[in-house]
Amino acid sequence: MRRRREKKKDKRKKDFAGVLFLLPGFAGVVCFTLLPFAEVIKRSFQSAVTAKWVGWTNYMTVFTNTAFRMAAMNTLRFTSVCIPLLVALSLVLAVVLQKLRAGKNLLKSMLLIPVAVPAASVVLVWKVLFHSNGLLNGLLLKLGAQKVGWMTSGAAFSVLVVSYLWKNLGYDMILWLAGLAGIPEDIYEAARVDGAGEWKCFTRITIPNLLPSLYTITVLSFLNSFKVFREAWLVAGDYPHQSMYLLQHLYNNWFRELSFDKISAAAVVNAIVVLALILVLRRSWERE
Amino acid sequence: MTKKFVRGITYLPLILLAGVICFPMLFAATGVFMQQWELEDYLAPVLAGADGMASWPLLPHAPTLRSLVELLLDSPQFFVMFWNSLKISLCILIGQTVFGVPAAWGLARFEFPGKQAVLLLYIVLMLMPFQVLMLPQYLVLDRFRLLDTHAAVILPAVFSTFPVFIMYRFFCGIPEAILEAARIDGAGHLQIFFRIGIPLGAAGIVSSGILGFLESWNMIEQPMTFLKTKSLWPLSLFLPEIGLAEVGLGFAAAFMMLVPALLLFLSGQEYLEQGIAAAALKE
Numbered sequence: 001m002r003r004r005r006e007k008k009k010d011k012r013k014k015d016f017a018g019v020l021f022l023l024p025g026f027a028g029v030v031c032f033t034l035l036p037f038a039e040v041i042k043r044s045f046q047s048a049v050t051a052k053w054v055g056w057t058n059y060m061t062v063f064t065n066t067a068f069r070m071a072a073m074n075t076l077r078f079t080s081v082c083i084p085l086l087v088a089l090s091l092v093l094a095v096v097l098q099k100l101r102a103g104k105n106l107l108k109s110m111l112l113i114p115v116a117v118p119a120a121s122v123v124l125v126w127k128v129l130f131h132s133n134g135l136l137n138g139l140l141l142k143l144g145a146q147k148v149g150w151m152t153s154g155a156a157f158s159v160l161v162v163s164y165l166w167k168n169l170g171y172d173m174i175l176w177l178a179g180l181a182g183i184p185e186d187i188y189e190a191a192r193v194d195g196a197g198e199w200k201c202f203t204r205i206t207i208p209n210l211l212p213s214l215y216t217i218t219v220l221s222f223l224n225s226f227k228v229f230r231e232a233w234l235v236a237g238d239y240p241h242q243s244m245y246l247l248q249h250l251y252n253n254w255f256r257e258l259s260f261d262k263i264s265a266a267a268v269v270n271a272i273v274v275l276a277l278i279l280v281l282r283r284s285w286e287r288e
Numbered sequence: 289m290t291k292k293f294v295r296g297i298t299y300l301p302l303i304l305l306a307g308v309i310c311f312p313m314l315f316a317a318t319g320v321f322m323q324q325w326e327l328e329d330y331l332a333p334v335l336a337g338a339d340g341m342a343s344w345p346l347l348p349h350a351p352t353l354r355s356l357v358e359l360l361l362d363s364p365q366f367f368v369m370f371w372n373s374l375k376i377s378l379c380i381l382i383g384q385t386v387f388g389v390p391a392a393w394g395l396a397r398f399e400f401p402g403k404q405a406v407l408l409l410y411i412v413l414m415l416m417p418f419q420v421l422m423l424p425q426y427l428v429l430d431r432f433r434l435l436d437t438h439a440a441v442i443l444p445a446v447f448s449t450f451p452v453f454i455m456y457r458f459f460c461g462i463p464e465a466i467l468e469a470a471r472i473d474g475a476g477h478l479q480i481f482f483r484i485g486i487p488l489g490a491a492g493i494v495s496s497g498i499l500g501f502l503e504s505w506n507m508i509e510q511p512m513t514f515l516k517t518k519s520l521w522p523l524s525l526f527l528p529e530i531g532l533a534e535v536g537l538g539f540a541a542a543f544m545m546l547v548p549a550l551l552l553f554l555s556g557q558e559y560l561e562q563g564i565a566a567a568a569l570k571e
Contacts, residue, residue, distance in 0.1 A: 017477045018398020025391030028447035036424035110306035116553035118506040120524040121542040125312045133333035138341035178565035216568045226417035271420045
């Protein structure tokens with residue numbers, strides 16, 4: 001009896017210690033993120049200058065705002081094009097790379113370098129590549145094709161897509177490789193003994209075993225997709241061609257106008273969308 | 289025979305792709321060895337709107353380090369920005385370690401009520417894009433009167449939850465038996481943390497440090513929003529300001545920004561990969 005109580009006491013002590021370890025960092029998170037975010041939720045129901053309670057007005061203003069609709073559509077279009085493309089491409093790369101014998105590490109390093117390269121240090125390269133008199137158009141002319149207005153037409157969207165793929169292909173490939181390394185080799189051997197070919201092994205063993213990784217990889221790719229704003233801003237500034245005008249551009253411009261009411265409402269909507277996506281993806285993969 | 293041929297063929301697209309991906313860095317690196325006049329020669333159609341198309345040689349015609357020397361000797365402005373970048377990144381790194389390592393340890397090795405909720409909160413926060421956190425952070429920095437100081441960029445990043453999550457994954461991998469043995473020998477919580485947790489989780493701390501440094505070295509949105517005074521800017525904001533008229537200087541500055549990141553990449557690639565992969569492993 002006494003022993004039991006001692007054990008219980010010990011456990012409580014342990015709990016307390018865990019909280020102590022967590023506390024300093026958690027206090028910072030509360031102070032710099034949680035509390036101010038609560039303030040933003042409050043502000044999203046208030047007018048910007050007088051802080052008068054205005055109900056859903058700010059949300060209405062945001063949803064009917066054409067710039068917001070355009071930026072949201074672009075962001076949505078961008079993620080729905082890029083993420084499947086990136087996830088699939090990096091999977092193919094990881095599977096191929098894993099099977100290679102020679103040069104595997106060198107190729108891996110080369111594909112991974114963009115993760116480390118600061119966007120600002122290649123901004124000149126991007127400008128020279130995609131300028132209307134730039135290298136890419138020079139190549140097109142040589143091949144007998146027409147010039148493309150990379151920064152001044154709808155093609156700007158593809159510049160964005162290419163930048164994102166360039167930056168994240170290696171990153172996602174590493175994630176897939178980690179997933180692949182977790183599949184025990186003997187499953188493959190057993191299947192081969194039973195006469196399964198490469199393709200069958202891939203569809204019946206590799207793909208099902210990688211499904212749990214798919215969730216994290218999709219979520220992380222989604223997270224990284226917001227950072228493509230850097231490349232967009234670096235090459236095209238605050239007001240780029242409208243096909244690459246993203247939510248971050250809009251928020252920056254609202255910020256400069258001090259439209260805190262609009263940003264508050266938009267940030268809350270944005271947070272809800274991100275949260276919903278994380279939870280939906282999580283739920284759907286847990287069910288598998 | 290055919291199998292060998294197939295294997296050979298798969299290298300071709302891979303090498304091509306790797307080449308395309310590395311091209312921007314090669315491009316930037318060749319640019320450093322050219323002088324303003326040579327760059328102007330190749331890039332006039334882009335820089336000055338001249339007729340014809342820009343071109344780029346494989347190797348510089350008259351290789352020289354003049355632009356780099358000019359940048360390092362005659363541009364005090366550059367030094368200020370470089371120092372700003374370094375100061376911001378190192379402060380963030382130290383802060384993330386001091387606050388993040390214990391937090392990750394607490395989450396990984398202890399059971400307490402609300403732990404799962406905190407963990408979920410950390411995951412959600414690490415996935416929130418800056419555009420969501422921009423205004424909240426601005427408000428709190430404004431209240432503490434920290435706007436337009438380096439602390440405005442450093443403090444929110446110190447309490448970012450991504451490094452905590454990475455280290456948490458590594459700390460979870462330490463076998464409980466080792467900790468149990470230490471406990472039986474009478475080691476206290478702090479002793480276990482410092483003598484076992486930190487050494488065995490070192491790979492995780494290094495991984496998160498490398499990812500964190502690259503992230504803060506590359507930071508653009510935060511300084512852009514929280515810093516007004518130009519003399520406080522990091523390199524990442526200074527670079528786009530260099531007009532195409534000073535393209536030699538631009539290439540040299542870009543090179544100086546690229547070098548620390550690449551050195552870190554080359555020396556710590558293994559840890560970097562581990563850090564990236566830590567997020568993907570099954571719970």
